[in-house]
Every structure is written in structure tokens, then in C-alpha cells.
Amino acid sequence: xxxxxxxxxxxxxxxxxxxxxxxxxxxxxxxxxxxxxxxxxxxxxxxxxxxxxxxxxxxxxxxxxxxxxxxxxxxxxxxxxxxxxxxxxxxxxxxxxxxxxxxxxxxxxxxxxxxxxxxxxxxxxxxxxxxxxxxxxxxxxxxxxxxxxxxxxxxxxxxxxxxxxxxxxxxxxxxxxxxxxxxxxxxxxxxxxxxxxxxxxxxxxxxxxxxxxxxxxxxxxxxxxxxxxxxxxxxxxxxxxxxxxxxxxxxxxxxxxxxxxxxxxxxxxxxxxxxxxxxxxxxxxxxxxxxxxxxxxxxxxxxxxxxxxxxxxxxxxxxxxxxxxxxxxxxxxxxxxxxxxxxxxx
Numbered sequence: 001x002x003x004x005x006x007x008x009x010x011x012x013x014x015x016x017x018x019x020x021x022x023x024x025x026x027x028x029x030x031x032x033x034x035x036x037x038x039x040x041x042x043x044x045x046x047x048x049x050x051x052x053x054x055x056x057x058x059x060x061x062x063x064x065x066x067x068x069x070x071x072x073x074x075x076x077x078x079x080x081x082x083x084x085x086x087x088x089x090x091x092x093x094x095x096x097x098x099x100x101x102x103x104x105x106x107x108x109x110x111x112x113x114x115x116x117x118x119x120x121x122x123x124x125x126x127x128x129x130x131x132x133x134x135x136x137x138x139x140x141x142x143x144x145x146x147x148x149x150x151x152x153x154x155x156x157x158x159x160x161x162x163x164x165x166x167x168x169x170x171x172x173x174x175x176x177x178x179x180x181x182x183x184x185x186x187x188x189x190x191x192x193x194x195x196x197x198x199x200x201x202x203x204x205x206x207x208x209x210x211x212x213x214x215x216x217x218x219x220x221x222x223x224x225x226x227x228x229x230x231x232x233x234x235x236x237x238x239x240x241x242x243x244x245x246x247x248x249x250x251x252x253x254x255x256x257x258x259x260x261x262x263x264x265x266x267x268x269x270x271x272x273x274x275x276x277x278x279x280x281x282x283x284x285x286x287x288x289x290x291x292x293x294x295x296x297x298x299x300x301x302x303x304x305x306x307x308x309x310x311x312x313x314x315x316x317x318x319x320x321x322x323x324x325x326x327x328x329x330x331x332x333x334x335x336x337x338x339x340x341x342x343x344x345x346x
Contacts (some may be wrong), residue, residue: 004281011333018326019273023112030301037304044183046300048251049304052244052290053187056263059240060325061288062233064271065200065213066135067280070129070234073267076119077260080245084112084256085158088169100337102167105174107234109246116242117235119145124231142264143208145321147340149257157238158255171211176250189289192240209233262313268293272323277331295319 030037054075063070091102103111108327119141126137163169175184208229211219213317236262241260249255270280273294274287298319302312 001114011169012047013045014089016275018057019275019287019294022273023132023294023297026297026301030297030304032302034304036299042066042300042304046296047186048183049300050292050296051183051189051247052263053266053270053295054189055185055192055240055247056267057274057288058192059237059293060264060267061271061274061276062196062200062209063134063222063237064268064276064278065209065280065283066230066233067216068230068233069138070237071135071138071238072123072142072145073244074260074263074265075149076116076238076241076246077245077263078257079145079149079152080116080159081249081255082093082152082240082257084172084246085161085173085249086137086152087111087171088161090162091160092166102169104168105171105187108172109170109303110279112246114241116238116245118233118238118239119236121231123238124234126232128227146257153255153257153294155257159253161249161253161255162213172209173250175247176253185251188247193241193285193289200283200285203290205229205232206231210281211276213282215281223231265316266295266299269320269323271302272320272327275327277327277336278324279331 012013027038032037036042056077060070060073087103087108093102123138123141125135126132127134130256152159161172163172175188177184179187200209208219208224208226211222211224212229213228216226244263245260248259271283271288272291274284274291276283276288295316298315299312302315307315313325
């Protein structure tokens, strides 16, 4: 009996640390498969990609913990890039006055974030006020956001988004640059991760998020304003996606309405790989960041190995399915262990 308990505990330890184990194995595999995988240039590129996946996944983690899903984040990435790129390149024309206004970079960023937050507000309102399932609500806003991005630029790309000194709108590419050799995106990821982790674990708001995911009806009966919390969570997710759109546009020095396509899958995969339960009520920001590293290593490693983009999609899909299966297996084992402990204590 004691040996069986020890084996069960060992299995649980391996399951809880599965993401780190997978990450270590992937790094070893790709470093052997591609000699340049651990080079400085590759690590910098990986840091850029992980920053994008990680920021998206942090917002997604909040949403999934409440028991929801946000399929619109990829489209918000593209919409944010187009809004920012359009304001820098063409300004905002007020036809009735016959003038075109150009904004400074801080104002461009602020306006873009407000627009992105509006998408999150719409998602939250549809879900809470009209009782629409999160999957359907965010699927609809995904198409709407992508459509508006296409309409804004007529499907074209805003290129060479550098601004002009005379117009006072230069400096946007800062978000795609580096500070002391570290990508700005990675620094932004670190800041957002710290803030998100503190909010989730150290504040009443965070406890309410977990309460809603654990049992929404019980949370509502205990006085939690569930609708308000869920709306704020979707706004946060959209803001994270907007920030990713700004960073991506700055890195490319161009904005395309199709940017961010299928990135919602990367965000979901990173969150689930990091231990966030699709059933809600469970998740950590630290785990999500590790999950983002796994997705980044898989993506960059497969590219360096010459794996087809189509096979990459297949593999990422399998990763999501496998992660959910393992998560369910872990939850079942935890439930059995808890039941056995209760029986033994009687």
C-alpha cells in the first residue's frame, strides 16, 4: 500500500512538472537536430516570439480560469496593428472640417488600446448580458474585428510605419526594438506577467476570478459581481491582444489586416500547457509563461528543421488535445487521492 502511494505521488509530481520537463526535452532535441538552435541570434528571435505568445496567453489564462474562451484575440492583434499603422501613416481625416490630424506615438498607443478594450467590452457584454456562450460570442467578434481591419485598409498593408519628424509621430518602432540587448517585447511581457500574477494571487479580484471558474452560481450567491468580473477579464484579454498587435507592427514596421491569424490557438495552447484547466478554476501565470516557451520552442524549432507550416498546425493541434487529456487525467488522479485521504481519515 505504501509503495502504491509513493508511486502515485511520483506520478503526480511528474504531471505537475510536465511543462518544464517537456520544455527541457524540446530544447535538448532541437539543439541536437539543429546546431544553431542555441545561438544568440536564435535565442533573441525566440524571446521575441515567446513575448508575443506569452502576452496573449496571459489574457487567455484569465479568461479560461473563469470557464470561458476568447477566440477573438488573433483578430484583435490584426485590428490593433491596422489602427495604429493607419494613424501613423495617414492620420485621422475629419472630412467635415477638411483637416487631417496626426497624433504623437503615446496618443496612438492609447487610442489603439482603447479600441482594443472596446472589443473586450463587447465580448464581455454579449456573454454576460445576453447569455451567449463565450465560444460563439468571441467567434462572432473575431470575424467582426478581422472584417473591420480589412475595411480600414481595404485589405492593403500599411508599410514603412516610421512617422515623420514634422508631424511629431516618430518613435513607434521603439516597441519592436531592444533595450540593453533585450527585446522590448520581452520586457513588456515581464511587466505584464508580474502585474497579472499579483492581481490573480494577491487581490480580491483574482480570488473572484477563481471563484467564478470553480462554481459561478456559488460565487454569485456569496456576493461576487460575476458579470462585472467577467467583463473586466475579457477587456484585459483584449488589451493584451492589442499590445501584441502594437509590438508586432513595430517589429515589422508595417501593418497587415491578416496579422495574428490563428494566434488564438497559440494562446490557448500556452495556457493549457501551463496547467490552466479548460474546465475553469485553475491556472497560474508562471505556468502560462512556461507554456509560451514550449510553444515558441516548438514553432521556431520546427521552422529551423524545415517542417512544413501545415504540419506545424497539425502538431500544435495535437499538442492542445494532448495537454487537455493530461490535464483531465491529473484532475481525476487528484480527485481519487482526495477521496482516499477522506476514507482513511474516517
